[in-house]
Amino acid sequence: METTEPEANVTRIMLAVNESSIKGYPHASISSRGAFEWTIQKIVRSNTSGFKLLFLHVQAPHEDGFEDMDSIYAFPEDFKTMKHRDQTRGLHLLEYFVTRCHEIGVACEAWVKEGDPKEVICRQAKRMRPDLLVVGNRGLGPFQRVIAGTVSEFCVKHAECPVVSIKRSPGETPRDPVDD
Amino acid sequence: METTEPEANVTRIMLAVNESSIKGYPHASISSRGAFEWTIQKIVRSNTSGFKLLFLHVQAPHEDGFEDMDSIYAFPEDFKTMKHRDQTRGLHLLEYFVTRCHEIGVACEAWVKEGDPKEVICRQAKRMRPDLLVVGNRGLGPFQRVIAGTVSEFCVKHAECPVVSIKRSPGETPRDPVDD
Numbered sequence: 078m079e080t081t082e083p084e085a086n087v088t089r090i091m092l093a094v095n096e097s098s099i100k101g102y103p104h105a106s107i108s109s110r111g112a113f114e115w116t117i118q119k120i121v122r123s124n125t126s127g128f129k130l131l132f133l134h135v136q137a138p139h140e141d142g143f144e145d146m147d148s149i150y151a152f153p154e155d156f157k158t159m160k161h162r163d164q165t166r167g168l169h170l171l172e173y174f175v176t177r178c179h180e181i182g183v184a185c186e187a188w189v190k191e192g193d194p195k196e197v198i199c200r201q202a203k204r205m206r207p208d209l210l211v212v213g214n215r216g217l218g219p220f221q222r223v224i225a226g227t228v229s230e231f232c233v234k235h236a237e238c239p240v241v242s243i244k245r246s247p248g249e250t251p252r253d254p255v256d257d
Numbered sequence: 258m259e260t261t262e263p264e265a266n267v268t269r270i271m272l273a274v275n276e277s278s279i280k281g282y283p284h285a286s287i288s289s290r291g292a293f294e295w296t297i298q299k300i301v302r303s304n305t306s307g308f309k310l311l312f313l314h315v316q317a318p319h320e321d322g323f324e325d326m327d328s329i330y331a332f333p334e335d336f337k338t339m340k341h342r343d344q345t346r347g348l349h350l351l352e353y354f355v356t357r358c359h360e361i362g363v364a365c366e367a368w369v370k371e372g373d374p375k376e377v378i379c380r381q382a383k384r385m386r387p388d389l390l391v392v393g394n395r396g397l398g399p400f401q402r403v404i405a406g407t408v409s410e411f412c413v414k415h416a417e418c419p420v421v422s423i424k425r426s427p428g429e430t431p432r433d434p435v436d437d
Contacts, residue, residue, distance in 0.1 A: 079408040083390065088299045088300070103265065115419070118270070119268045119388045119389065120300055120389075122268065122302065122304055122307045123307060124302055124307065127302045127303060127304065203374065208299045209300075209421065233413055233422075239295065239421045239422065239423055239424075240421065240422075241389065241419045241420065241421040242413075242419065242420075243419055244419075
């Protein structure tokens with residue numbers, strides 16, 4: 078007994094998504110895909126008209142500095158090229174999720190922003206006031222966490238909306254955390 | 258286009274609920290009711306057959322010690338009486354939520370357990386493997402948090418399933434935190 082609901086009344090779920098950090102692998106990270114699948118399977122379920130997903134991808138400045146270490150930046154255009162490529166990668170990432178939503182039949186919107194991911198996510202959550210923020214969690218060990226911090230822990234603590242952090246199952250964890 | 262789904266396939270949401278700590282006021286706390294209403298309005302929505310709610314109320318031993326400070330415990334039966342009354346209050350609390358679920362038409366189960374709430378909640382979450390654990394958050398200030406700790410922070414950190422902590426809106430916050 079499902080009815081078409083006016084947009085003002087849908088549950089708006091913001092998903093913070095990022096790329097796999099595998100070098101040269103411009104795809105959604107395992108943890109982002111896990112967070113998305115959890116949202117669809119466990120929350121949206123068959124009620125596709127009751128939800129709207131808001132995808133946010135935040136690119137840290139110089140996120141892929143490693144693979145650019147050999148590049149020479151002699152002209153302002155060199156930076157523009159890099160920024161353009163970053164943007165393209167971000168769009169490729171969001172295209173994956175938007176296409177999936179389209180297949181499933183759930184409404185969505187998507188953004189690319191630049192900045193410190195944890196801070197931009199919280200700022201956007203404050204601005205857009207989603208009913209729930211879903212963030213993937215790479216499930217780093219205690220030692221790696223100290224080094225890397227985790228975006229999800231920061232969001233759980235600081236975002237003004239309800240937040241759920243979706244840990245990867247052990248079977249999905251790559252041997253090298255950088256492959257996430 | 259909703260179908261009756263087999264129970265194995267429903268999304269199981271565990272809600273940790275507690276009593277208002279207003280003296281002699283055996284009702285659901287504001288934060289528990291808020292967590293429940295959020296779950297119904299934002300997650301379950303019209304898809305009542307897609308979800309099952311698992312209510313857990315954990316009674317700390319001597320939870321209402323204050324109002325028993327004048328009592329004399331001279332016989333083992335005195336303790337039994339107190340325990341029986343605690344149990345009755347716990348049932349009264351759960352009855353509220355079970356009745357609401359019945360009205361809404363969403364399946365549910367409910368338990369009373371005794372022990373340290375944060376530890377029992379995590380243990381039960383491990384045992385029952387809900388898809389999501391929802392806990393209310395009294396929204397204590399930094400000073401009060403140091404004194405009281407918060408059950409929700411502990412669960413977010415230690416429960417093995419996804420956890421969402423629902424903060425009260427400022428308008429719902431009683432002047433005296435003990436009234437929650």
